[in-house]
Amino acid sequence: MLVGASSRRFRSLYESALSPRSRIINHVKKIPCLFISNGVAQDAVSLGKNQPSLILEGNETPNIVVYNSILRGLIIGSRPESSFFYFSKMRRQGVTPDKHTYPLLLKASSKIKSGNQTQIHAQTVKFGFDSDPFVENALVSAYGNGGELDFAFRVFYEITERDSITWTAIIDGCVKNGRALDSLKLFLGMRSSGVEPDGVTIAVVLSAIATVADVSFGKCVHGLYLARGKVNWDVYLGSALIDMYAKCGLCDDARKVFDEIPHRNVVCWSALIEGYVQSSRSKEALSVFQNMLFKSEVKPNEATLVSVLGACSQMGALEQGRLLHAYAVESNLELNMSLGTSLIDMYAKCGSISESFMIFKALPRKDVYPWTAMITGLAMHGHGKRSLDLFSTMLSSGVQPNAVTFTGVLCACSHGGLVDQGRSYFYSMSSVYGIEPKMEHYGCMVDLLGRSGRLEEALSLIEGMPIEPEPGIWGALFGACMIHKDFELGERIGKHLIKLQPRRSGRYALLANLYSMSQKWEEAASMRKLMKGKGVEKTPGCSWIEVNSIVHEFNAFDLSINAHLKDIYLVLNRLNSQLKVLNCELDTCHLLISLDMQ
DNA sequence: ATAGGGTTAG
Numbered sequence: 001m002l003v004g005a006s007s008r009r010f011r012s013l014y015e016s017a018l019s020p021r022s023r024i025i026n027h028v029k030k031i032p033c034l035f036i037s038n039g040v041a042q043d044a045v046s047l048g049k050n051q052p053s054l055i056l057e058g059n060e061t062p063n064i065v066v067y068n069s070i071l072r073g074l075i076i077g078s079r080p081e082s083s084f085f086y087f088s089k090m091r092r093q094g095v096t097p098d099k100h101t102y103p104l105l106l107k108a109s110s111k112i113k114s115g116n117q118t119q120i121h122a123q124t125v126k127f128g129f130d131s132d133p134f135v136e137n138a139l140v141s142a143y144g145n146g147g148e149l150d151f152a153f154r155v156f157y158e159i160t161e162r163d164s165i166t167w168t169a170i171i172d173g174c175v176k177n178g179r180a181l182d183s184l185k186l187f188l189g190m191r192s193s194g195v196e197p198d199g200v201t202i203a204v205v206l207s208a209i210a211t212v213a214d215v216s217f218g219k220c221v222h223g224l225y226l227a228r229g230k231v232n233w234d235v236y237l238g239s240a241l242i243d244m245y246a247k248c249g250l251c252d253d254a255r256k257v258f259d260e261i262p263h264r265n266v267v268c269w270s271a272l273i274e275g276y277v278q279s280s281r282s283k284e285a286l287s288v289f290q291n292m293l294f295k296s297e298v299k300p301n302e303a304t305l306v307s308v309l310g311a312c313s314q315m316g317a318l319e320q321g322r323l324l325h326a327y328a329v330e331s332n333l334e335l336n337m338s339l340g341t342s343l344i345d346m347y348a349k350c351g352s353i354s355e356s357f358m359i360f361k362a363l364p365r366k367d368v369y370p371w372t373a374m375i376t377g378l379a380m381h382g383h384g385k386r387s388l389d390l391f392s393t394m395l396s397s398g399v400q401p402n403a404v405t406f407t408g409v410l411c412a413c414s415h416g417g418l419v420d421q422g423r424s425y426f427y428s429m430s431s432v433y434g435i436e437p438k439m440e441h442y443g444c445m446v447d448l449l450g451r452s453g454r455l456e457e458a459l460s461l462i463e464g465m466p467i468e469p470e471p472g473i474w475g476a477l478f479g480a481c482m483i484h485k486d487f488e489l490g491e492r493i494g495k496h497l498i499k500l501q502p503r504r505s506g507r508y509a510l511l512a513n514l515y516s517m518s519q520k521w522e523e524a525a526s527m528r529k530l531m532k533g534k535g536v537e538k539t540p541g542c543s544w545i546e547v548n549s550i551v552h553e554f555n556a557f558d559l560s561i562n563a564h565l566k567d568i569y570l571v572l573n574r575l576n577s578q579l580k581v582l583n584c585e586l587d588t589c590h591l592l593i594s595l596d597m598q
Numbered sequence: 599a600t601a602g603g604g605t606t607a608g
Binding site for chain 2 (some may be wrong): 132133140269
């Protein structure tokens with residue numbers, strides 16, 4: 001008996017299954033398995049959301065082949081955790097597993113992260129299946145997916161006949177465990193051992209390249225794939241390519257690949273959108289998303305929204321962000337930790353800390369990411385004390401902070417003027433939590449010390465840094481010198497900054513401002529002259545206003561200033577009435593924009 | 599009759 005047997009194809013399968021003896025049909029991908037026998041209904045197995053249900057009938061115990069089919073159905077359906085239940089039931093009924101059973105169990109254990117690969121491995125040894133090539137490959141993969149890379153390598157080295165699946169499994173294991181460079185070395189090893197990579201190998205290697213953002217390697221692999229003859233667009237490969245170009249910062253190349261793929265799935269779209277976000281082209285990210293919504297058949301998922309919300313955060317597009325939030329609720333998307341974190345982050349960066357906090361409270365489970373987003377959000381909004389309180393709550397609920405958490409914490413101290421606390425948090429990073437302070441942590445500390453007037457201490461912190469301080473660190477100290485009118489130290493830093501970045505106009509402007517402030521008019525003038533004479537570039541200013549959920553982007557210097565102004569006037573006039581509805585002052589918008597253009 | 603490796607997100 002079957003539930004949901006509506007399609008014609010399915011019905012014919014159903015009818016052909018209604019023979020007196022039990023049978024299995026397992027060749028149609030959409031219908032993972034179907035077991036029917038005459039007799040009394042014994043057990044029902046729902047094979048997942050879009051899969052038909054399966055009811056086992058009859059008194060006879062299913063044999064191992066039937067059980068393997070049930071396991072497969074559960075794993076490719078949405079109930080991999082039930083496969084262990086059926087496995088133990090099978091054992092209770094005295095059915096002995098065969099060599100086909102173990103790859104299935106291993107896959108289930110990867111899917112649900114049960115961490116019981118070692119137990120399954122032990123059983124394969126016990127039953128003598130541990131040198132079966134399918135079992136060996138499945139072991140490499142399951143150990144890799146379960147974070148036990150050392151075990152994966154041990155099995156890998158035991159294998160004498162490694163095929164492309166063995167290699168792909170170990171390469172993937174490395175990528176998934178944060179050892180992308182090793183995975184690329186293994187790929188070269190695979191090539192020199194004469195095993196041909198196939199499409200799956202290429203997809204995995206591309207994901208490794210994406211994490212190290214090595215375009216030239218990526219282009220080689222892309223070429224390697226193309227050189228192998230006719231291009232069969234596989235969506236896995238296509239999305240891996242899009243993602244690789246996107247992560248390397250080449251979203252136009254990502255777009256080219258995207259345009260070539262005939263059947264794009266949600267991953268292709270999401271990877272492309274994320275590419276635009278990574279390149280700070282948030283308006284384009286939004287428009288790709290809108291094309292996806294209105295001109296494609298593909299439905300966005302949680303990952304898609306995470307990226308689009310990132311675009312909203314960049315633009316401060318609160319209304320757009322709220323719409324996306326509503327969309328997520330409306331489409332029954334799961335408020336998982338990634339989506340929750342990006343909503344918290346979006347609301348905070350768009351200025352609505354209360355909505356941010358509402359999401360935070362609504363999240364059923366929280367790991368370090370949502371906590372960090374909330375701590376950082378509160379700090380950005382000037383709630384130093386609340387931010388630090390939340391940090392303590394996080395610690396007492398047993399969540400370990402990471403490097404990003406500490407940037408939030410130090411930022412909170414900076415805003416609250418809590419120098420001693422900040423200092424002790426900073427030193428606790430490596431001594432208590434084993435996290436080495438990175439550039440941004442030094443930046444926060446310099447800012448914290450500098451703002452409170454401890455210029456000497458800030459300077460010696462920079463000079464004692466184990467890593468080469470980047471210009472921004474000096475910039476923070478320069479800012480502090482300006483606040484506390486230490487023009488002598490400021491001048492030294494200003495000159496140093498110009499030496500570091502002679503083509504950045506802002507660096508000359510800083511020193512010019514310092515000279516003006518200390519009334520050294522001639523030096524100020526010569527600095528401005530120097531700045532013009534070098535023909536230095538300026539990062540183009542960009543701003544957005546959002547009216548009735550429509551985001552308008554203004555780029556300084558992409559048009560002549562006059563044409564640009566005209567544009568703004570046109571838009572502002574058109575929107576004048578709507579702005580009034582939104583209680584937004586036209587003058588304020590205008591002022592913001594013209595300030596931005598100077 | 600049934601078995602092994604894959605792409606996106608904080």
